[in-house]
Amino acid sequence: MKTYFRKLFNLGVYADNTKGSVVVELALIMSVFALMLVGGYDFSRMAMESHKMEQIARAGTQYGLLGQANASNLVEVERITREAAGDEGTVIDVVIQGYCECPGGVAASCGDICVTGEVSLLFLDVRVTKPFIFLFRVPELFGDVLLSGQSIVRVR
Numbered sequence: 001m002k003t004y005f006r007k008l009f010n011l012g013v014y015a016d017n018t019k020g021s022v023v024v025e026l027a028l029i030m031s032v033f034a035l036m037l038v039g040g041y042d043f044s045r046m047a048m049e050s051h052k053m054e055q056i057a058r059a060g061t062q063y064g065l066l067g068q069a070n071a072s073n074l075v076e077v078e079r080i081t082r083e084a085a086g087d088e089g090t091v092i093d094v095v096i097q098g099y100c101e102c103p104g105g106v107a108a109s110c111g112d113i114c115v116t117g118e119v120s121l122l123f124l125d126v127r128v129t130k131p132f133i134f135l136f137r138v139p140e141l142f143g144d145v146l147l148s149g150q151s152i153v154r155v156r
Contacts, residue, residue: 038136046132046145053092053128053149059084060096060126061151071098071124071155081126088130097125122155 060081064071071077074096081094100122101107102114112120129148 035136042134042136045135046147049130049132050147050149053130053147054151055149056081056084056092057126057128057149057151060094060128061124061153064098064124064126064155065153068122068155071122074098077124077126081128085128092128092130095127095129097127099123099125123152124155125152126150 060077063080064077077096078094081096082090082092085092099107100110100112100120102112102120103116103118106114108114108120110120110122114120127148127150129146132145132147134145
């Protein structure tokens with residue numbers, strides 16, 4: 001009985017046996033590779049969605065560039081922005097702001113005459129945000145991520 005346990009727990013016997021080591025190493029490396037592949041896919045998807053948010057914000061400001069009447073109609077600018085989002089129009093948050101400034105960045109009321117003698121300039125600011133959900137969620141590592149896009153134009 002004593003020799004049976006001695007043979008059972010004598011791990012030095014297995015030191016030269018390497019028959020299963022390749023399979024174990026492959027299993028370890030493949031799991032790390034699969035994790036890197038899914039992570040790379042998630043981050044590339046996040047980059048594409050971020051670019052899409054910029055395009056959606058740009059669509060709203062392009063509508064405002066058609067004239068001061070369009071830029072002043074913030075409800076219509078928001079509708080155009082949500083329409084550009086397509087199916088995601090209900091998921092995104094849209095913040096639209098129209099404001100006027102004098103040259104040099106000094107805040108002014110729209111239509112005021114600035115110190116330089118020029119009429120204040122009208123700007124349209126469209127900001128779009130959307131939550132991004134990772135395919136492979138690890139809340140401790142990556143919290144909730146908000147993707148955003150912004151476009152600011154001066155309307156003439």
